[in-house]
Structure formats: structure tokens, C-alpha cells
Amino acid sequence: MTAAAEELATLPPGGVRVLVVDDLEQNRKLLHAVLEPHGFVVRSEASGAAALDALAECAVDVVLLDVLMPGLDGYETCARIKGDPRTAMLPVVMVTASGSRERLRALEVGADDFVTKPFDQAELMARVRSLARVKRLHDTVVAQTVALERWNAELESRVAEQVADLERLSRLRRFLSPQIAGLIVESGDESFLESHRRDITTVFTDLRGFTAFAETSEPEETMSVLRDYHAALGELVFRYEGTLEHFAGDGLMVFFNDPPPCADAPERAVRMALDMRDRVDELADHWHRQGHDLGFGVGIAQGYATLGRVGFEGRWDYAAIGTVTNVAARLCAAAATRQVLVSPRVRAGLDDGFETRSLGPMELRGISRPLEVHEVIGTIGTIGTIGTRQQEVDP
Incomplete structure (x- = not known):
């Protein structure tokens, strides 16, 4: 029994509401006179019809109902009380003269107990009191049931919201780092998925010699190389909080400054590329021992692009479309093994912590005019050496 139920079970008579229904005033x-001195709250009505009206407008714990009344007698009144879902569980005590026939009929119409005239006050x-405790316990159970149903409905709603959030998070994590995807789901703002224009820094990478390798290797061997390569680069994309546009075989495209703003997008992109180069160097040593000659090249460009959701229902991607992506792809194609080639705007966005060199104007396929291209050789560490990477990932 709950604490609330125990409290009601031991409820003193004070506060117990009794409706007395009898056509005789005396x-x-x-x-x-019998009930009120003992703390009962008593209301009385002179007819069955008046009693039904009273029950419609006030709360009652027990009804004391006389049998013989003009108009609606006690039996009909009791039957109507028990037939109404709002009062079906309301205890009714029939006040009868005597005789088993009256009691039998009272049972048939739903009476809960009997008091025979003249009644004993203590027994009454x-x-x-007994019926009032039962009524209060029933009310408690009903209230708890309603509360439980409300809680279950709220729980179902929360579960549905969490499932929707998980689905949304799974969709966003296809191209965003987990922390950024989590922030977007938490805020509930997916407006960035709509088409918009933004200045971004785009990174393209691929493996030198991969096409020839794939043509001469077993499929399982090719997939093993790609699995290690994707795992290494994907971890760095998320660490640097880049937006992953796509994986396509040995090619990868990442951009910065969308959806989350990134004030140091060129520097962050270059640092990520250099870390990727180091990571692939380690993989390349392993691949070389297996007889595979694979290198790694990167192209990075900065410029405006149109971004947003592309695809169809059930298969959406987040894409960047514009000349900047083409320039990054062409720079990547022009890069030799271990080269990181960048556009002039990317070079201008780097501080003195990077060593670069100009390769002069280059003709890039699909680009109408020659582009001044720069190669990023590495970072300059605190002791002045080239290629020493800082320990902190975020610049």
C-alpha cells in the first residue's frame, strides 16, 4: 500500500462527505444530528431527482439513500447513480425498513450496504467510515492510474523524440564531426541544410597510383587498403571538425567554415592535410612492404560555393557546388606524392608557422586561367625546424 493510500485508509471522519437523501425532513x-458532531460533512436532499442534481455538481464520498420516496424512489435513484460512469463507484447505503425482499432488490440495483430503521448510530x-475509506482508496487508485497513463504518454513522446534525434544525429554524422552533429541536434536547428552561399576552404585528397594498384590487386586487398586509409583520414576529419562532403574510393573531399563557422579555415585545413600526409606516410611504409607503391597528394582552395542538401527521399547528402571545389580537385590531381598544393587565398590565410614555396602559375584542367600555386612544405616548430607539427590539434 502506498503512503497516500495508507493516509486515506486511516482518514478520520472529518472531511468525509455524506449525501443524505430522504423525503422526510425529520x-x-x-x-x-448523528453525523455532524463526529466531523462528517453532511448535505441533504429531499428527493431522488435532487440527489442526482447534487451529485452532478459536488463531490461525495457516501450516499445514505432512503428507499420509500415519492417520484424517484431509492431503488431507481440507486440504479441511476450506479449507471452513471462518473458515480458508478460511489458507495450507496440503502436505508430500509426491514425484510429480505427490500434488501434483495437493493442488491439488484447496486447498493453497497444497508441500514435498517431504526438504526444504531454507532453501526451507521x-x-x-468503512465505505468512505474504500471510496478514497478507489479515488487514489484512479488518480494514480491517470497519472501513470499521463507519464506513459509523456515517456512515449520522449522516446519518440529521442529516436527522431538519433535518426537525425545518424544522418548528420555522415558529413559532420560527432560534436558538431550533436550540437545541431541539441539545438534542433537544421536550417543550414537549405541551399545557401558561403565562403569555404575545400580540401581534396587521393592516393597516387591507386588506379593501377586496384587493377592488379585482389578485391579483398584493395578493400583492406581503403579501409585503413579511410579510417586514418576520417579520424582526422572529425578531430579538426571538418565537414565531410564525400568518400569516393581513394578520393576524399572536406571543407571548413560550413555549417559551423571557422575563422581559421585555411590554417585548419592545411594542418589537417599535413597530419593526413604524416598518417598516410605510416600506412605507405606498410603498403610498400606488401609490394604496393601508393603515394598521397592534397589540393586546397578557398572561395564561395553554394551548399545544401542534395539527393532524394531516403538518401540525402550535404554538398558544396562551385568553382572552389573544382580548383581543389585540380590542385589535388596536379600534386605529386606527399605534395600539399594550395591556392593563393589559402596561402594568404596562413601565418608564419608554415613554410611554403611558390610554384608559379599553373594551367589546371577545366580552369580558364592559370592559377598561382603554392606548395606547403610543413610547419615551423618552436625550435625553428621545418615539419615539426604542434602538439595541439586546434590552431
Whole structure:
């Protein structure tokens, strides 16, 4: 039994609401005189119809109902009380003259107990108290049931929201780092998926010699190389909080400054590329021992692009479209093994912590005019050496 139920079970008579229904005024006064001094709250009505009206407008714990009344008698009144879903569980005590026939009929219409005239006052109060406790316990159960249903509905709603958030998070994590995807899901703002224009820094990477390798290697061997390569580069994309546009075989495209703004996009992109180069160097040593000659090249460009969701229902991607992506791809194609080639705007966005050299104007396929291309050789560490990477990932 709950604490609330125990409290109600031991409820003193004070506060127990009793409706007395009798057509004789002296009987109504008698019941008032018996019950009220003991703390019962008594209301009385002179007819069955008036009693039904009273039950429609006020809360009652027990009804003391006389049998013989003009108009609606006690039996019909009791039947209507029990037939109404709002009062079906309301205890009704029939006040009868005597005789088993009256009691039998009272049972048939739903009466809960009987008091025989002339009644014993102690017995009457004991019956009213007992039925009131039962009524209060029933009310408690009903209230708890309603609360449980409300809680279950709220729980179902929360679960549905969490499932939707997980689905949204899974979709966003296809191209965003986990931390950025989590922030977007938490905020509920996916407006960035709509088409918009933004200045971004785009990174293209691929493996030198991969096509020839794939043509001469077993499929399982090719997949093993790609699995290690993707795992190494993907971890760095998320660490630097880049937006992954796509994996396509040995090619990878990442951009910065969308959706999350990134004030140091060129520097962050270059640092990520240099870390990728180091990571692929380690993989290349392993591949070389297996007889595979694979290198790694990177192209990085900065410029405006149109970004947004592309695809169809059930298969959406987040894409960047514009000349900047083409320039990055062409720079990547022009890069030799271990080269990181960047456009002039990317070079201008780097601080003195990087060593670069100009390769002069280059003709890039699909680009109308020659482009001044720069090669990033490495970073300059605190002791002045070239290629020493800083320990902190985020610049």
C-alpha cells in the first residue's frame, strides 16, 4: 500500500462527505444530528431527482439513500447513480425498513450496504467510515492510474523524440564531426541544410597510383587498403571538425567554415592535410612492404560555393557546388606524392608557422586561367625546424 493510500485508509471522519437523501425532513435532521458532531460533512436532499442534481455538481464520498420516496424512489435513484460512469463507484447505503425482499432488490440495483430503521448510530457511523475509506482508496487508485497513463504518454513522446534525434544525429554524422552533429541536434536547428552561399576552404585528397594498384590487386586487398586509409583520414576529419562532403574510393573531399563557422579555415585545413600526409606516410611504409607503391597528394582552395542538401527521399547528402571545389580537385590531381598544393587565398590565410614555396602559375584542367600555386612544405616548430607539427590539434 502506498503512503497516500495508507493516509486515506486511516482518514478520520472529518472531511468525509455524506449525501443524505430522504423525503422526510425529520429523518434528514436526525442524520445531520448523528453525523455532524463526529466531523462528517453532511448535505441533504429531499428527493431522488435532487440527489442526482447534487451529485452532478459536488463531490461525495457516501450516499445514505432512503428507499420509500415519492417520484424517484431509492431503488431507481440507486440504479441511476450506479449507471452513471462518473458515480458508478460511489458507495450507496440503502436505508430500509426491514425484510429480505427490500434488501434483495437493493442488491439488484447496486447498493453497497444497508441500514435498517431504526438504526444504531454507532453501526451507521462505522459503515459510513468503512465505505468512505474504500471510496478514497478507489479515488487514489484512479488518480494514480491517470497519472501513470499521463507519464506513459509523456515517456512515449520522449522516446519518440529521442529516436527522431538519433535518426537525425545518424544522418548528420555522415558529413559532420560527432560534436558538431550533436550540437545541431541539441539545438534542433537544421536550417543550414537549405541551399545557401558561403565562403569555404575545400580540401581534396587521393592516393597516387591507386588506379593501377586496384587493377592488379585482389578485391579483398584493395578493400583492406581503403579501409585503413579511410579510417586514418576520417579520424582526422572529425578531430579538426571538418565537414565531410564525400568518400569516393581513394578520393576524399572536406571543407571548413560550413555549417559551423571557422575563422581559421585555411590554417585548419592545411594542418589537417599535413597530419593526413604524416598518417598516410605510416600506412605507405606498410603498403610498400606488401609490394604496393601508393603515394598521397592534397589540393586546397578557398572561395564561395553554394551548399545544401542534395539527393532524394531516403538518401540525402550535404554538398558544396562551385568553382572552389573544382580548383581543389585540380590542385589535388596536379600534386605529386606527399605534395600539399594550395591556392593563393589559402596561402594568404596562413601565418608564419608554415613554410611554403611558390610554384608559379599553373594551367589546371577545366580552369580558364592559370592559377598561382603554392606548395606547403610543413610547419615551423618552436625550435625553428621545418615539419615539426604542434602538439595541439586546434590552431
